[in-house]
Amino acid sequence: MHDDLVSIITPAYKAASSLPATIASVLAQTYPHWELLIADDCSPDGTRAVISEWASKDSRIRLITLPTNSGPAAARNFALSAAVGRWIAFLDSDDLWLPEKLTQSIAFAQRQRAALVYTGYRRIDAHGHRTGQYIQVPSQLTYRQLLGNTAIATSTVLIDRNQTGSLRMEQVYYDDFVCWLGILKRGLTAHGLNEDLMRYRVMPKSVSRNKRRSAGEVWKIYRTTEQLGRVAASWYFLSYAGRALMKYRKF
Structure with missing residues (x-):
């Protein structure tokens, strides 16, 4: 691994319109010092062409192609398998970073000696217009605290592989949440940088807006x-749901 390099993991599917801004x-x-690994999950639109065009202009941008449409977890895993940086950052294909995102996240991770850091953010709509309040984050989260919390937004995360070792996403609906839990379950602590450094785009038909599912x-x-018991699962679920409702009120 290259010690100062950030490998940015971006899964992409039908993202031709949003990817240029990302x-x-x-x-x-x-x-x-970064490489941007964009994994195209067999998009039927012009996603692959968009990635190829940008990659031709900057060698730090790399197109990763999946053989079959397999979902975001598989796309992230394909990109992770090609990553050579010590640092892993996640950026979804419709989200945006503010210019200081990596600089501040790395400096914060080094100060805290943190395996995983996350930051605050604001929501934007499909057209890129800022809306809603700033979403603050807690200063720390342990495994048990994260079980009942929604504070870690994927596109704010930075991970130090010197501490976590190799990463792999599981084929579950919330592969990112499960990944963070797996890291913290080893006794590590996630550290929150309460700075506005990411824009989370909410699309009209976003899957994550289906609250029941x-x-x-x-x-x-x-x-x-x-593998939590029913009582423990119920306790964490009530905490998770309550915090989610509070967050979406700010949206």
């Missing part, structure tokens, strides 16, 4: 993946 936000970073998938993670 890529531009990476190019605008004040931290220059989301609730069912979180419950499944508690019972199946984390």
Whole structure:
């Protein structure tokens, strides 16, 4: 691994319209040592062509192609298998970073000696217009605290592989949440940088807006993946749901 390099993991599916702004936000970073690995999950639109065009202009941008449409977890895993940086950052294909995102996240991770850091953010709509309040984050989260919390947004995360070792996403609905839990379950602590450094785009038909399915998938993670008893799962679920409602009120 290259010690100062950040490998940015971006799964992409039908992202031709949103990817240019996402890529531009990476190019605008004040931290220059990065590679952007965009995994195209067999998009039927012009996603692959968009990635190829940007990659031809900057060698730090790399197109990863999946052989079959396999979902975001598989796309992230394909990109992770090609990553050579010590640092792993996640950026979804419709989200944006502010210019200081990597600089501040790395400096914070080094100060805290943190395996995983996450930051605050704001929501934007499909057209990129800012809306809603700033979403603050807690200063720390342990495994048990994260079980009942929604504070870690995927596109804010930075991971130090020197501490976590190799990463791999599981084929579950919330593969990112399960990944963070797996890291913290080893006794590590996630550290929150309460700075506005990411823009989370909410699309009109976003899957994550289906609250009933989301609730069912979180419950499944508690019972199946984390193998919590019914009482413990119920306790964490109530905390998770309560915090989610509070967050969405700010949206």
